[in-house]
Amino acid sequence: DVKVTQSSRYLVKRTGEKVFLECVQDMDHENMFWYRQDPGLGLRLIYFSYDVKMKEKGDIPEGYSVSREKKERFSLILESASTNQTSMYLCASSPPRTRTGTDTQYFGPGTRLTVL
Amino acid sequence: LAKTTQPISMDSYEGQEVNITCSHNNIATNDYITWYQQFPSQGPRFIIQGYKTKVTNEVASLFIPADRKSSTLSLPRVSLSDTAVYYCLVGDIISSGSARQLTFGSGTQLTVLP
Numbered sequence: 001d002v003k004v005t006q007s008s009r010y011l012v013k014r015t016g017e018k019v020f021l022e023c024v025q026d027m028d029h030e031n032m033f034w035y036r037q038d039p040g041l042g043l044r045l046i047y048f049s050y051d052v053k054m055k056e057k058g059d060i061p062e063g064y065s066v067s068r069e070k071k072e073r074f075s076l077i078l079e080s081a082s083t084n085q086t087s088m089y090l091c092a093s094s095p096p097r098t099r100t101g102t103d104t105q106y107f108g109p110g111t112r113l114t115v116l
Numbered sequence: 117l118a119k120t121t122q123p124i125s126m127d128s129y130e131g132q133e134v135n136i137t138c139s140h141n142n143i144a145t146n147d148y149i150t151w152y153q154q155f156p157s158q159g160p161r162f163i164i165q166g167y168k169t170k171v172t173n174e175v176a177s178l179f180i181p182a183d184r185k186s187s188t189l190s191l192p193r194v195s196l197s198d199t200a201v202y203y204c205l206v207g208d209i210i211s212s213g214s215a216r217q218l219t220f221g222s223g224t225q226l227t228v229l230p
Contacts, residue, residue: 004159040222044220045218104162105160107161108159110158
């Protein structure tokens with residue numbers, strides 16, 4: 001089974017702190033994603049990476065950056081956390097459709113971040 | 117950017133067939149339609165994906181009309197354990213790196229009653 005793990009289930013930080021959210025997948029997937037999930041808004045894509053050191057902005061990249069130094073690990077960075085970044089953060093990975101015929105995303109359990 | 121619209125909630129009884137429709141009027145030619153299921157405190161889980169017409173797997177069917185501006189997830193004979201939030205996702209990931217924007221619907225809370 002594909003496994004996507006996230007470094008923390010719950011995290012509490014203060015305004016202005018630098019926050020790192022880590023995601024690791026064990027299936028050698030090329031694609032990795034970071035989403036945030038808020039009530040009534042569903043999932044919104046923050047950043048996407050299709051290969052090591054490669055990244056693409058999603059719908060809401062403002063206030064976030066990402067790092068992908070190794071294929072299995074994709075980090076989301078909040079340079080200076082703000083209260084409006086309090087949310088559930090979900091990481092996902094997927095193989096390319098060219099290899100499997102589908103681009104099914106496999107999600108981690110999520111990190112609930114609270115910024116005080 | 118394909119915006120998606122789903123009903124906020126639906127109720128059903130055990131053993132019934134449930135159909136959840138997602139509207140995506142601005143779907144692009146290369147976009148696929150994918151449905152995910154999410155239980156509380158878990159990440160979403162893939163159910164089914166399609167491009168056009170009908171797709172069926174062991175848990176669901178996906179109906180997509182010719183104009184592709186909507187799609188319907190069909191769950192046969194639901195049980196209490198199917199109570200969850202269901203999301204439709206419209207978009208396309210191109211492995212070459214020209215990432216397309218992926219648009220999730222806001223989700224439909226399905227409650228299955230005994």
